[in-house]
Amino acid sequence: AIDAAQLKQQLSRALPEHMVPGVIVVLQALPLNANGKVDRKALPQPETPGAATRVAPTRDIERSICAIWTQVLGLDDVGIHDNFFDIGGHSLLLVQVQSQIKSQLGFSVPLVDLFRHPTVAAQAHCLSPAYTEETAMQPARDGARRQREAMLRRKKAAEGMHR
Structure with missing residues (x-):
């Protein structure tokens, strides 16, 4: 099972x-x-999770991003914790979201940041003044650290087999 x-x-x-x-x-x-x-x-x-589990936007930036998502995805409702890719999004639609954020909100967001932050809440945080490049790179650093640790474990295991 x-x-x-x-x-x-x-x-x-x-x-x-x-x-x-x-x-x-x-x-x-x-x-x-x-x-x-x-x-x-x-x-x-x-x-897929229903509308009952959706969390409605409370801030203006969240409402704006939700409106962009509903338009791009052709949905009636989007919650702030919905994952863009889980509710029908894909990379080409994410490019449309990026374009709409720039034209409607005036923010130029790198596409990689939208991939890293696939929820409305995360994208709203990404557009907030408290968000910095340092916090943006933390998930990539964590992933690289996990890969290094896995590589070292495999290397130690291989060395143990050769002894």
């Missing part, structure tokens, strides 16, 4: 946040078409 929550947690340790699946659906087998390829149309729709 696969625990989807545990799998998602393990993936979040190894992958950047925007690459961790928002929803994991466990299947006994993938549906195949007559050619033996995955029949994408026969895959079940994943269940």
